Amino acid sequence: MSEFNYHLQQMLKHSNEMANEWEKLSEEELLLIKQAYPFNEPYPAINTKIHGWSQSLHDQTSKRPK
Structure with missing residues (x-):
């Protein structure tokens, strides 16, 4: 599983919780x-946290070499 998929899965799990x-x-x-x-x-608080996670994921994935 890619790092991105792992983080996305964790976000969804936390969101459901x-x-x-x-x-x-x-x-x-x-x-x-x-x-x-x-x-x-x-x-x-939830919206701020989710926005922070999505921004963090975007930052991590956009810095990767293509």
């Missing part, structure tokens, strides 16, 4: 989160 955690939240917990992040952005 995070989604499972979000699904466990109660209505009250979701409401508190929505109040804390009112800008229609319910997953700011």
Whole structure:
């Protein structure tokens, strides 16, 4: 398995784990989160982390010789 595929697989696994955690939240917990992040952005930390991972993967793969 290539390094890129490995990292992509790890990202997907972690993303699924995070989604499972979000699904466990109660209505009250979701409401508190929505109040804390009112800008229609319910997953700011997740989105930032995923963006960082994808940027890191892009940086790693774009530096490789063709």
